Amino acid sequence: MTTTATLNRRVLLASRPVGLPTSANWQIADAPMPALPPGGVLVRNLMLSLDPAMRGWMNEGRSYIEAVGIGDVMRAGGVGRIIASDTSAFSVGDHVSGMLGVQQFCAIEAKALAMTGLTRIDVGMAPLPKWLNALGMPGMTAYFGLLDVGQPKAGETVVVSGAAGAVGQTVGQVARIKGCRVVGIAGGAAKCEFVVKELGFDACIDYKAGSVRDGLKAHCPKGVDVYFDNVGGDILDTVLTRINMKARIVICGAISQYNATAPVKGPSNYLSLLVNRARMEGIVVFDYARRYPEAVREIAGWMAEGKFISREDIVDGIDHFPETLLKLFSGENFGKLVLKVADEV
Amino acid sequence: MTTTATLNRRVLLASRPVGLPTSANWQIADAPMPALPPGGVLVRNLMLSLDPAMRGWMNEGRSYIEAVGIGDVMRAGGVGRIIASDTSAFSVGDHVSGMLGVQQFCAIEAKALAMTGLTRIDVGMAPLPKWLNALGMPGMTAYFGLLDVGQPKAGETVVVSGAAGAVGQTVGQVARIKGCRVVGIAGGAAKCEFVVKELGFDACIDYKAGSVRDGLKAHCPKGVDVYFDNVGGDILDTVLTRINMKARIVICGAISQYNATAPVKGPSNYLSLLVNRARMEGIVVFDYARRYPEAVREIAGWMAEGKFISREDIVDGIDHFPETLLKLFSGENFGKLVLKVADEV
Numbered sequence: 001m002t003t004t005a006t007l008n009r010r011v012l013l014a015s016r017p018v019g020l021p022t023s024a025n026w027q028i029a030d031a032p033m034p035a036l037p038p039g040g041v042l043v044r045n046l047m048l049s050l051d052p053a054m055r056g057w058m059n060e061g062r063s064y065i066e067a068v069g070i071g072d073v074m075r076a077g078g079v080g081r082i083i084a085s086d087t088s089a090f091s092v093g094d095h096v097s098g099m100l101g102v103q104q105f106c107a108i109e110a111k112a113l114a115m116t117g118l119t120r121i122d123v124g125m126a127p128l129p130k131w132l133n134a135l136g137m138p139g140m141t142a143y144f145g146l147l148d149v150g151q152p153k154a155g156e157t158v159v160v161s162g163a164a165g166a167v168g169q170t171v172g173q174v175a176r177i178k179g180c181r182v183v184g185i186a187g188g189a190a191k192c193e194f195v196v197k198e199l200g201f202d203a204c205i206d207y208k209a210g211s212v213r214d215g216l217k218a219h220c221p222k223g224v225d226v227y228f229d230n231v232g233g234d235i236l237d238t239v240l241t242r243i244n245m246k247a248r249i250v251i252c253g254a255i256s257q258y259n260a261t262a263p264v265k266g267p268s269n270y271l272s273l274l275v276n277r278a279r280m281e282g283i284v285v286f287d288y289a290r291r292y293p294e295a296v297r298e299i300a301g302w303m304a305e306g307k308f309i310s311r312e313d314i315v316d317g318i319d320h321f322p323e324t325l326l327k328l329f330s331g332e333n334f335g336k337l338v339l340k341v342a343d344e345v
Numbered sequence: 346m347t348t349t350a351t352l353n354r355r356v357l358l359a360s361r362p363v364g365l366p367t368s369a370n371w372q373i374a375d376a377p378m379p380a381l382p383p384g385g386v387l388v389r390n391l392m393l394s395l396d397p398a399m400r401g402w403m404n405e406g407r408s409y410i411e412a413v414g415i416g417d418v419m420r421a422g423g424v425g426r427i428i429a430s431d432t433s434a435f436s437v438g439d440h441v442s443g444m445l446g447v448q449q450f451c452a453i454e455a456k457a458l459a460m461t462g463l464t465r466i467d468v469g470m471a472p473l474p475k476w477l478n479a480l481g482m483p484g485m486t487a488y489f490g491l492l493d494v495g496q497p498k499a500g501e502t503v504v505v506s507g508a509a510g511a512v513g514q515t516v517g518q519v520a521r522i523k524g525c526r527v528v529g530i531a532g533g534a535a536k537c538e539f540v541v542k543e544l545g546f547d548a549c550i551d552y553k554a555g556s557v558r559d560g561l562k563a564h565c566p567k568g569v570d571v572y573f574d575n576v577g578g579d580i581l582d583t584v585l586t587r588i589n590m591k592a593r594i595v596i597c598g599a600i601s602q603y604n605a606t607a608p609v610k611g612p613s614n615y616l617s618l619l620v621n622r623a624r625m626e627g628i629v630v631f632d633y634a635r636r637y638p639e640a641v642r643e644i645a646g647w648m649a650e651g652k653f654i655s656r657e658d659i660v661d662g663i664d665h666f667p668e669t670l671l672k673l674f675s676g677e678n679f680g681k682l683v684l685k686v687a688d689e690v
Contacts, residue, residue: 268611274409
């Protein structure tokens with residue numbers, strides 16, 4: 001083992017939040033360094049992915065995935081390096097991604113290797129943080145949600161909310177590359193400028209500065225063919241008033257509703273689906289696991305050609321997990337939110 | 346001409362309703378008998394179709410079809426008989442269906458024949474009222490909405506609201522014939538009994554008598570694969586909590602919301618679409634106009650074999666249009682609501 005640490009700092013779910021998570025919902029505690037399980041691996045976690053979906057995992061009850069148990073290590077996707085291995089599938093020094101948890105080290109038993117989604121990644125193809133963004137879950141979600149569920153055709157208008165966020169970045173850039181008119185919705189002038197100037201969207205509507213309805217009228221003169229929704233709430237309702245015949249609405253998330261203590265606000269304008277013979281459909285990325293390599297190859301290719309960028313907002317230090325997670329819900333993060341847990345050694 | 350009438354009684358839209366239509370929204374007036382337009386036809390209306398969609402046509406503004414103008418004859422589908430013709434496409438004595446309007450006679454100009462959807466019907470194949478029900482718009486809506494949008498597979502569970510209504514009857518019977526488990530939702534013991542005993546559904550939940558949620562738990566032990574929604578509101582929200590992975594929700598109507606003066610209640614549980622990778626999609630029957638003959642043939646065949654029934658609730662007299670329409674919104678009608686305007690002569 002190449003590590004000098006003897007303890008494993010972990011962030012445990014202490015209680016279930018009502019509304020926004022607070023520090024009282026977390027317990028940060030050091031455990032002994034885990035042993036290498038027979039047939040398994042020991043991973044030093046390097047960077048963790050902070051995602052809106054984490055809020056759902058903190059709730060009681062089953063959703064598309066089990067809830068995190070009280071007293072358990074918080075679930076998180078991450079990238080790390082194999083520091084000990086008892087399986088021929090992984091060698092010491094390999095970079096890997098998978099569900100590593102909010103902790104410094106992750107011991108994975110033989111039988112849990114598949115469930116953890118542990119996969120070797122090639123840091124020669126793209127730097128480490130990209131594997132949590134465009135080449136990781138958000139990128140895969142965007143790629144398959146847009147192309148498989150949204151089915152955009154060249155010349156169509158694609159609108160995406162959370163446009164500067166992890167999923168939104170990739171949705172818009174893939175749509176642009178596929179020949180669509182792309183309009184983002186994001187909060188604040190800096191994000192909107194980034195979306196247009198760096199990501200190459202045709203336009204971006206600042207929902208904090210004005211009416212989304214007016215923005216859609218101005219920037220989608222031919223209506224909306226595909227809407228990729230990351231936010232729900234009023235923005236979803238507004239886009240529903242501007243969709244075209246046979247439009248496709250991809251339901252990827254509803255960050256505006258995740259901390260709601262009132263019932264979720266359903267889309268009042270859903271009858272626009274009827275009038276327009278349109279479709280609203282959910283996507284869960286895990287369904288496409290077998291096809292990740294195809295998306296990774298294509299996106300990495302675009303990155304290499306300089307046609308595609310992937311922006312991360314990296315915060316340093318596992319102890320900062322609780323307050324860093326909140327940046328997602330205030331919209332403070334700028335790009336894919338990543339928590340750095342250790343330097344490469 | 347075989348008619349002895351010299352006047353044409355018509356029901357005109359006098360004003361736009363707020364909430365439920367009242368008698369003040371209508372004007373019933375006699376106009377002179379219309380002349381045969383050059384190249385067109387003159388139809389004696391026999392029976393008219395009263396449909397929930399009429400409520401939408403009374404509103405200002407364009408939906409999937411133009412609003413009825415103030416002072417215009419109220420739009421209605423109907424069946425009638427050609428009493429004069431100046432086109433080789435129709436002969437005196439032909440039975441026809443089309444958008445004939447709430448009036449005793451309908452004069453159709455040459456250029457309006459297609460827009461009116463005027464089609465010859467074969468009363469030897471099925472009695473006249475069937476052409477406003479299973480072999481008319483409700484039947485076509487049910488057939489294509491279920492099969493093309495809902496795509497049920499044998500063995501799956503199909504739930505339909507408004508199960509005793511015009512569309513619901515056909516949805517459930519087609520699903521049964523295609524080998525699905527079929528559960529209806531209807532209001533009142535008499536309708537539920539009709540749905541199970543006469544239409545052959547596996548079960549019917551009486552939403553007036555108890556919890557729809559409990560009913561779905563009891564009667565859909567394997568969850569809901571296809572939900573055909575005619576009502577919207579709380580029932581749609583409840584079904585969303587019971588859908589299976591990859592479920593299909595067909596949005597055909599939302600009768601619970603058509604007279605609402607408050608904003609439409611959006612489905613709070615729409616994120617169930619995400620969790621279940623499910624789909625919600627609208628249907629408008631006119632999109633399938635070219636394929637009506639295929640559906641008519643198949644449904645008429647089932648009727649002839651005794652596998653399929655079509656029930657109408659026939660009210661006599663054009664003067665009763667205003668109060669008869671309201672039966673749709675109180676749920677008082679039992680079967681497809683038809684207004685008889687004239688006897689066959």
